[in-house]
Amino acid sequence: MVQWEQLVRVNDWQWEIPMGTRADMRVPAIIFASQPIIEALLTDRSLDQLLNVTTLPGIEMAALLMPDAHEGYGFPIGGVAATKYPDGVISPGGIGYDINCGVRLLKSALDFKDIRNHLEDLSKQLYREVPSGMGKGGPLKLKNKEVEGVLRYGAAWAVENGYGHGEDLEFIESNGRLTDARIKTVSTRAKQRGHDQLGTIGSGNHFVEVDRVSEIFDKGVAEAYGIREGQVVILIHTGSRGLGHQNATDYIRLMITEMAGYDIILPDRELACVPFNSSIGQDYFTSMAACANYAWCNRQVITWEIRKVWQNIFGAEEKLDLVYDVAHNIAKLETHVINGEKRKLIVHRKGATRAYGPGFTELPVTYQAAGQPVLIPGSMGTESYVLAGTELSMLKSFGSTCHGAGRRMSRRAARKNIHGRELQDELRLQGIHIQAGSLSGIAEEAPAAYKDVNLVVEAVHQAGIAKKVAKLKPLAVVKG
Amino acid sequence: MKSIRVLSHTSDIRLLIKSNSRHELFRAGILGLAKIISPAVREKKYTISKKIRVESLDLTTLFIDMLNEVLSLNHVNKCVFDDINSLEIFDERAVEIELNGYPVNKFIKDVKAVTYHEAEIRQSSLGILQIVVILDI
Structure with a gap:
């Protein structure tokens, strides 16, 4: 295990594990964190897993770790790695099984005072209308051709079929569609698993959450995003469901067999990878893009379900508009500056969010001066944040930042130490309505099972790889 | 002899599976997975049978690939396959299994995948395989 003595403090918010700490490192490892967070990271295998990432063939600059990191498998959660284009590797383990797991934020025109008497009803209707839970199907049963349409067009498929508005697409990372997607590279089994899961959130840490904006840190940026204090907003956290899980499984299995042919030897099979420009590398990248499209379409259909509930309770004239939608498990081709030189790279983000600074032309015109919105959900009883990408994140972290609070307690320990019903009652006293599939699920996702999101956000804010815009407080939470 | 223990992991589920034979170890893996995902069912009605063959690089990857195949079958069929009619391993690189499953309305854990991380079949000095x-949750 990595020891405290092996860490070099760059400043209060950045640490380095230098080259040579382990003989197989190709680049150093950089961690964005405060000292208490670093001390916590030393208690699990996150940093050892980060060192494993530094061994990837073609990795550039450094393997990065965000302050919400925790032990995963292969990559640590909160890891970012950029590899050389086109012959550096692509690794499905650097993206995760839930391809394009991500977060969407919707804003309403209503304030907390307008909905406070409807929270019970709102949470119950959301639980009914937005399917959640393990292996549960959604309202749509797609035929093969329709699944292929989703894989090819992403959120645009949903809009085209009546599950959203054209303007929604402008407020989604990559406009809700990766054009590299190829449907033939996704297995029949994966497509089979996707036919009835569109419009579902799943389980675990996925949720739909109604929040109120409790604090504004940057008035100018908040105004650009259309966010104001007291306003009611809604967060959605989910991904590509069984389709994405199957795709990752299919390709990790294939790459474990094939990587020996490229003389790739790694310290962990879960890091399995092949050169990006190899036939399998291209098949994986194009299939991952298709799964990412499915995830954006999924969050779009969930938006449609939420809008139905919202208008049913508050009236047909009440709208919910997108603030933004970000992926936090994905690989993308991006251009970044390394040592003063512009380089095209394959950027892997596993539990990390793109955080592009001001001037990024993909953003809606109204956001371009502010930078890209970054959405950081906390746990169900604590705050969430809206951040903005910065110029510094482009220089220090391949335009990336954290993705959430990050777990600190195992699910088993949470179930042992926390009583689901008591927690539900306690949160209700705080004005937070929870609707969930099981009491043990509530216990597993308890606020105590997570790091303090305020400390995580402070770390990225102080490190300069995102800046605080607004804080959100939960009012109603729907979980699987 | 076989045993399945849940060990600590920050975000996922870490299982320690032990047995005194390869066949029993593979069987225990399937039963351990079923135990994690299956809801409480009053009466298991085995209505679906599947015969699968999985081929892999070596015994450890075969074990993980087999569990992923069973996991995938569980999801596609909305069933839990925990009744093993037969299980045969060929040269540590292939396994053929006949399984029966019972339908469920939902799973109690959404296992995304069985990972290769840390996985290695080892034999103790007493001959116990582990x-x-x-499991990615």
Whole structure:
């Protein structure tokens, strides 16, 4: 295990594990964190897993770790790695099984005072209308051709079929569609698993959450995003469901067999990878893009379900508009500056969010001066944040930042130490309505099972790889 | 002899599976997975049968690939396959299994995948085989 003595403090918010700490490192490892967070990271295998990432063939600059990191498998959660284009590797383990797991934020025109008497009803209707839970199907049963349409067009498929508005697409990372997607590279089994899961959130840490904006840190940026204090907003956290899980499984299995042919030897099979420009590398990248499209379409259909509930309770004239939608498990081709030189790279983000600074032309015109919105959900009883990408994140972290609070307690320990019903009652006293599939699920996702999101956000804010815009407080939470 | 223990992991599920034979270890893996995902069912009605063959690089990857195949079958059929009619391993690189499953309305854990991380089948000095498996939740 990595020891405290092996860490070099760059400043209060950045640490380095230098080259040579382990003989197989190709680049150093950089961690964005405060000292208490670093001390916590030393208690699990996150940093050892980060060192494993530094061994990837073609990795550039450094393997990065965000302050919400925790032990995963292969990559640590909160890891970012950029590899050389086109012959550096692509690794499905650097993206995760839930391809394009991500977060969407919707804003309403209503304030907390307008909905406070409807929270019970709102949470119950959301639980009914937005399917959640393990292996549960959604309202749509797609035929093969329709699944292929989703894989090819992403959120645009949903809009085209009546599950959203054209303007929604402008407020989604990559406009809700990766054009590299190829449907033939996704297995029949994966497509089979996707036919009835569109419009579902799943389980675990996925949720739909109604929040109120409790604090504004940057008035100018908040105004650009259309966010104001007291306003009611809604967060959605989910991904590509069984389709994405199957795709990752299919390709990790294939790459474990094939990587020996490229003389790739790694310290962990879960890091399995092949050169990006190899036939399998291209098949994986194009299939991952298709799964990412499915995830954006999924969050779009969930938006449609939420809008139905919202208008049913508050009236047909009440709208919910997108603030933004970000992926936090994905690989993308991006251009970044390394040592003063512009380089095209394959950027892997596993539990990390793109955080592009001001001037990024993909953003809606109204956001371009502010930078890209970054959405950081906390746990169900604590705050969430809206951040903005910065110029510094482009220089220090391949335009990336954290993705959430990050777990600190195992699910088993949470179930042992926390009583689901008591927690539900306690949160209700705080004005937070929870609707969930099981009491043990509530216990597993308890606020105590997570790091303090305020400390995580402070770390990225102080490190300069995102800046605080607004804080959100939960009012109603729907979980699987 | 076989045993399945849940060990600590920050975000996922880490299983320690032990047995005194390869066949029993593979069977224990399937039963351990079923135990994690299956809801409480009053009466298991085995209505679906599947015969699968999985081929892999070596015994450890075969074990993980087999569990992923069974996991996938569980999801596609909305069933839990925990009744093993037969299980035969060929040269540590292939396994053929006949399984029966019972339908469920939902799973109690959404296991995304069985990972290769930390997985290695080892044999103790007493001849006991064991493997640690991390399930992505």
